Amino acid sequence: MEKSKYRILILGGGAGGISLAARLARSVSPDQIAIVDPAESHFYQPMWTIAGAGLVPKETTRKKQSTLIPHGVTWLRETVISVDPGNKKVKLSHDLSIEYDYLVVATGLRLAWEKIEGLEGNLGKNGICTVYDYNQVDYTAQQIQRFQGGTAIFVMPPVPIKCAGAPQKIMYLAENVFRLNGVRHKSKVIFATAGKAMFGIPTFSNALAEIVKEKGIEPKYMHKISGVDAEKKEAIFDVTDADGKVTKQSLKFDLLHVVPPMTAHSYVAESGLAFEAGDQKGWLEVDKHTLQHLKYPEIFGIGDVTGVPNSKTGAAVRSQYPVVAENLLAVMSGKKPTASYNGYSSCPLITEIGKVMLAEFGYDGKLMPTFPLDPAVPRKMMWHLKKDILPHLYWQVMLRGWA
Numbered sequence: 001m002e003k004s005k006y007r008i009l010i011l012g013g014g015a016g017g018i019s020l021a022a023r024l025a026r027s028v029s030p031d032q033i034a035i036v037d038p039a040e041s042h043f044y045q046p047m048w049t050i051a052g053a054g055l056v057p058k059e060t061t062r063k064k065q066s067t068l069i070p071h072g073v074t075w076l077r078e079t080v081i082s083v084d085p086g087n088k089k090v091k092l093s094h095d096l097s098i099e100y101d102y103l104v105v106a107t108g109l110r111l112a113w114e115k116i117e118g119l120e121g122n123l124g125k126n127g128i129c130t131v132y133d134y135n136q137v138d139y140t141a142q143q144i145q146r147f148q149g150g151t152a153i154f155v156m157p158p159v160p161i162k163c164a165g166a167p168q169k170i171m172y173l174a175e176n177v178f179r180l181n182g183v184r185h186k187s188k189v190i191f192a193t194a195g196k197a198m199f200g201i202p203t204f205s206n207a208l209a210e211i212v213k214e215k216g217i218e219p220k221y222m223h224k225i226s227g228v229d230a231e232k233k234e235a236i237f238d239v240t241d242a243d244g245k246v247t248k249q250s251l252k253f254d255l256l257h258v259v260p261p262m263t264a265h266s267y268v269a270e271s272g273l274a275f276e277a278g279d280q281k282g283w284l285e286v287d288k289h290t291l292q293h294l295k296y297p298e299i300f301g302i303g304d305v306t307g308v309p310n311s312k313t314g315a316a317v318r319s320q321y322p323v324v325a326e327n328l329l330a331v332m333s334g335k336k337p338t339a340s341y342n343g344y345s346s347c348p349l350i351t352e353i354g355k356v357m358l359a360e361f362g363y364d365g366k367l368m369p370t371f372p373l374d375p376a377v378p379r380k381m382m383w384h385l386k387k388d389i390l391p392h393l394y395w396q397v398m399l400r401g402w403a
């Protein structure tokens with residue numbers, strides 16, 4: 001039965017929201033916990049890159065949300081409109097209002113497609129594709145598998161985005177498919193990135209720069225996509241030169257894999273819950289170690305929405321949610337939050353079909369490898385980890401709150 005007040009209200013039932021609810025439900029009576037999320041489906045997004053190359057059906061990444069809500073926890077199938085943190089109330093769709101004692105914000109992030117001029121209505125047409133949207137995954141696979149040669153451009157927007165490795169993972173898979181299909185010799189593959197390097201951490205960036213060289217992929221640094229002319233099949237970039245001067249440049253494409261800039265949902269800032277300035281402007285204002293809100297001690301954050309200087313991934317969520325659970329329970333019993341998140345994130349960088357470079361790191365780019373192996377070497381065993389083991393761990397272990 002739905003109530004008008006919950007002891008713990010969790011906004012968002014994605015990777016973070018479900019895992020946390022499952023963990024908390026072992027310490028707190030589940031009828032005191034509610035999750036707000038309108039989505040009927042829950043996705044294992046990390047598999048969208050492999051599905052987008054046509055190597056697994058996209059349907060394997062989707063489950064019904066109703067099968068994942070922990071037993072006894074209430075699921076409110078509504079959208080969060082705003083939070084009134086002073087009065088501990090959340091306004092939901094259908095004019096509903098719910099009160100809480102403790103709140104966890106876990107609504108992920110928003111893909112800001114509108115920031116790429118001319119893109120609206122053209123995704124899924126004229127060779128413009130993406131693996132960042134479940135509904136575009138099949139079209140992407142079709143474009144890659146049926147590519148007959150020409151120019152394929154893979155775009156990387158400015159960070160933060162979720163899984164900053166995915167825009168190049170799909171490129172390596174596509175390049176491999178072009179070779180298998182005998183069209184590589186008549187294809188030009190371009191990686192157009194807003195950044196100055198292939199990745200944010202030198203160990204991996206240097207290794208990836210070698211890999212693109214070996215594969216004959218052309219990196220174009222400081223190229224920020226700003227628009228698309230779908231009819232002419234041209235992508236428009238803001239290109240920054242060494243002196244900081246920005247000029248517009250158009251590149252013709254036959255296939256364009258596009259990834260937009262990303263932001264937190266607007267209700268976060270509009271409700272006074274976001275950083276107002278600095279690098280984390282617009283993202284949830286939490287302490288980067290305890291994940292407790294800096295202004296409202298009864299509010300915590302988890303996952304992509306948090307304004308912490310990590311890399312936004314499901315792997316980060318896996319490290320964060322036990323910390324949030326422990327700290328929330330401490331605060332609920334009048335203690336200080338002492339559990340600490342170290343910034344851990346992981347990006348299994350697929351470099352070809354069957355090989356993955358497992359990048360694992362924490363705050364300040366500190367390398368945090370799980371295995372006693374050189375992390376910058378792509379390996380077959382990491383491909384099996386990524387493709388076969390991690391999805392199982394996600395559905396069966398993480399979403400059940402076992403970390």
Ligand SMILES: Cc1cc2nc3c(=O)[nH]c(=O)nc-3n(C[C@H](O)[C@H](O)[C@H](O)COP(=O)(O)OP(=O)(O)OC[C@H]3O[C@@H](n4cnc5c(N)ncnc54)[C@H](O)[C@@H]3O)c2cc1C
Binds near residue numbers: 036163
């Ligand atoms: C193509 C791709 C590849 C990726 N690859 C990897 C990888 O290899 N490894 C890895 O670790 N991570 C990867 N990720 C990232 C990973 O999926 C995310 O970082 C992770 O899902 C974040 O969890 P979250 O709970 O913060 O957000 P999400 O899992 O996105 O969940 C957010 C939830 O909030 C709900 N919501 C949104 N707005 C509202 C609202 N207003 N009201 C109520 N509910 C709302 C949504 O419906 C959703 O269910 C990838 C992502 C993509 C797209």
